[in-house]
Amino acid sequence: MTKFIRAVALDLDGTIIGPDEQISSGTAKAVSRLAKLVPVFINTGRERWEVKRYGTELGLTSPQVCDNGAVIIDPLSNWEPLWHALLGSEITTKVLEKIQRERLSFIATSGRESVQDISMALGREFARISVLDVKEDQADKIMTALSATTEIQVAKAWLPYNELWAVDCTQVGVDKGSAVRKVGNLLSIGTRHMACVGDSYNDLPMFRECGLSISMGGAPKSVEEEADFVVPPVTDDGLVEAIKDIILPRLEIGD
Template sequence: MMVNESATLAALPAPASKIKLVVSDMDGTLLTPEKQVTHHTLAAIDALRQAGVPVCLVSSRPASGIEMYLEATKLDTPYGALNGGSIFNPDHSIRSQLSLTPDVMRDTLDMLKVHDIDAWLFRGRDWLITDIGEAYVEPERRALRQDPTVVPSFDNYLDGVGKITGSTADYEALTRQEMEIGALLDGRASVARSAQWYLDITPLNANKGYALRQLADFYGISPQEVACIGDMNNDLPMFKAAGLTIAMGQADASVKAHAHFITSTNEQEGWSKAIETVILPRATRAD
């Protein structure tokens, strides 16, 4: 573990000295590249539990993709799906839910089509696609343990959508579209990559910073008493909201520049090391 010594660090406030809640990303952070939770991670979660510090998960995944890990991690805390657009109570009931507007839907789908980027819709608990043969459908199906629903077009599904995901193996094209679609939807939606091959478009307030504030409110604490851990651009809104921020070792430099600390990669027990060396010494039981 090391302190981030980038120039950006000088502009960050000092990391919080008391932490009452941990909010964590999943893919690339809590999970290994094989989408597993290691025994070191489970031990770190248990150590936080003993210290009275809850762990809440916030992910670009739909609810089902988060809930499949709750039993293994023994987490009975609220969580945020679809980059925070949907917040769920510990009993899996919906606490809050945001949806994309029809104009954002149309503009986004048009841009993805023009640039030959596959589009998926996440609507309620449904995952909608138009072609089962798209490159990343099968890996995502395995990761979520959920089958997509194939529809002839998205024309009849423009309401109640919590997230559009664009997927492609052309990483450079997706990086460009993060900027172009972000500019097109400025002030209307949140646009950020959740992986090199995924671009997520969510409602304007549906980002991980919004989720972190909602989860802090659930526990009656300040966001400044929250530590967060992540690895991708879609984690930056929660970095801006939290009192202490940790970037995974494999994160891009642009993400690391906004973190107080940098831990090891998710191949090298980076999550558990961050908990043990940075958070547990600051752990403070919530009232």
């Protein structure tokens, strides 16, 4: 078996944590063990403080990714941002006005704060704006409408804690795949030497970028089809199997 993996990217919701938003003891042990061997980083659409919470629990020390690739943070510097890509104030206003017209719930985050009040968000720069808690058919319609604003990139993600969907808006070219490249540059590791695990549409850019991709069971069919391997769902500790049976045997660890 070829040994080529030198770093690992992990989605959060539906991969590390389940619908209860907790890390199982088996998953915690497997990820912590892996992180002692190679750099492991969370790559999620969630906010910085959520990554800090779970990353601290797992003992992660490599650069971590939040806001669907728009913010990279450093656990060794009190989880402060190392890099971010912001949507300009004119673009955010266009997006927020569309959200306001449809009376949709949203969150806008800069990597340092989050805003859910439209009056406090208009005219400001943000790393990510997300429409929250919509059904999948509505998410598809929102993606189509927001895609008309060519200055943004949109992606949808399933929210396992309420079984609804979110639509994430970031700067053009910013997604989980671009984040893998950024972290790779920081670590001096090429993305072909990375493995990744995820479960939703916003993980596809990461799947396409990494040398090894693993889908959690229960992911949309098109997500599973793009992965090199499929493991059981998060509720059955699929990440433990991914690490033990697929990633660990392929680790390239220096002498």
